[in-house]
Amino acid sequence: MKKSILAFTIAAISAGPxxxxxxxTIYGVAxxxxxxxxxxxxxxxxxxxxxxxxxSGSRLGFRGxxxxxxxxxAIFTLENGFSIDNGAxxxxxxxxxxxxFVGLNSKSAGALKFGRQYNPIRGALESxxxxxxxxxxxxxxxxxxxGERADNTVNYSTPNFGGFSGxxxxxxxxxxxxxxxxxxxxxxxAYANGPLRVVAAHHDRNLATGTPVVADGDTRSSxxxxxxxxxxxxxxxxxAWNKGDAAxxxxxxxxxxxxxxxxxxxxxxxxxxxxxRKDNKLTDDADANxxxxxxxxxxxxxxxxxxxxxxxxxxxxxxxxxxxxxxxxNDPSLFNVGIRHRF
Numbered sequence: 001m002k003k004s005i006l007a008f009t010i011a012a013i014s015a016g017p018x019x020x021x022x023x024x025t026i027y028g029v030a031x032x033x034x035x036x037x038x039x040x041x042x043x044x045x046x047x048x049x050x051x052x053x054x055x056s057g058s059r060l061g062f063r064g065x066x067x068x069x070x071x072x073x074a075i076f077t078l079e080n081g082f083s084i085d086n087g088a089x090x091x092x093x094x095x096x097x098x099x100x101f102v103g104l105n106s107k108s109a110g111a112l113k114f115g116r117q118y119n120p121i122r123g124a125l126e127s128x129x130x131x132x133x134x135x136x137x138x139x140x141x142x143x144x145x146x147g148e149r150a151d152n153t154v155n156y157s158t159p160n161f162g163g164f165s166g167x168x169x170x171x172x173x174x175x176x177x178x179x180x181x182x183x184x185x186x187x188x189x190a191y192a193n194g195p196l197r198v199v200a201a202h203h204d205r206n207l208a209t210g211t212p213v214v215a216d217g218d219t220r221s222s223x224x225x226x227x228x229x230x231x232x233x234x235x236x237x238x239x240a241w242n243k244g245d246a247a248x249x250x251x252x253x254x255x256x257x258x259x260x261x262x263x264x265x266x267x268x269x270x271x272x273x274x275x276x277r278k279d280n281k282l283t284d285d286a287d288a289n290x291x292x293x294x295x296x297x298x299x300x301x302x303x304x305x306x307x308x309x310x311x312x313x314x315x316x317x318x319x320x321x322x323x324x325x326x327x328x329x330n331d332p333s334l335f336n337v338g339i340r341h342r343f
Contacts, residue, residue, distance in 0.1 A: 033338015137292025
């Protein structure tokens with residue numbers, strides 16, 4: 001018995017330094033409120049309800065790192081998405097549908113990660129959106145983040161070099177007999193210094209179709225955006241080019257997206273506003289305009305209240321919606337108000 005106790009004590013002491021070098025953080029967001037959505041269809045009285053994740057998707061996450069020495073660390077993130085209004089899993093019922101990756105991070109060489117991750121273009125859009133990819137004015141109502149995340153992804157991100165940073169990602173389609181079907185790749189580059197941030201990104205997505213897969217198409221987006229902080233007001237802008245080809249090789253997407261916005265600090269709160277436009281180059285009478293206004297008020301460093309409103313004006317053949325496509329020519333609107341707590 002004494003030998004067993006002694007052996008256990010020695011093992012515990014030996015393991016101490018290794019355990020001290022490991023760090024695991026549990027974090028999350030609880031976000032919910034009231035929303036009123038009007039499809040803009042004739043006679044539609046709209047839908048009033050409790051909605052989850054209006055400003056930021058509700059989530060529970062685990063983030064960890066282990067110091068391997070020499071500036072190298074093992075890293076992982078497992079992030080679950082859920083709907084706080086009914087407790088259901090998000091992202092189609094996945095356990096860790098928001099993020100799930102493991103990799104290595106070097107202070108001098110950057111990070112290499114494997115798993116389900118955000119597309120570089122999604123992060124680029126969020127960094128210049130006054131609504132930070134949330135609320136009724138979400139930039140993805142017009143700009144295409146290509147699904148936001150991708151499975152089977154290898155992502156490399158650089159360290160920060162005097163304000164410059166970048167990343168490149170490739171997502172394997174894992175289709176039998178083809179290395180291209182269902183695959184995606186993207187990259188981004190950013191410069192941030194003082195009040196200025198400029199970012200550029202590109203995403204190329206192979207669209208596999210059919211069961212079994214018999215053909216594929218391709219969609220591509222390139223964007224350029226920036227933010228300048230004048231302290232009294234912050235200016236936001238973005239522009240994107242979108243191209244797409246159907247499986248037959250015919251052009252199916254050719255559009256331009258534009259966003260101009262502001263965020264204005266006001267005491268403990270911030271006023272948000274943006275104007276977005278989609279210009280369809282393939283079809284006449286298919287352009288759309290979106291106006292959005294919002295306000296957030298901080299109750300503490302982790303808790304805030306919010307309210308926002310957005311309205312779409314679609315041309316006769318346009319289908320831009322708020323959180324999804326609309327019926328052609330309808331002008332949907334969305335109002336939401338709620339509370340977000342980060343922990």
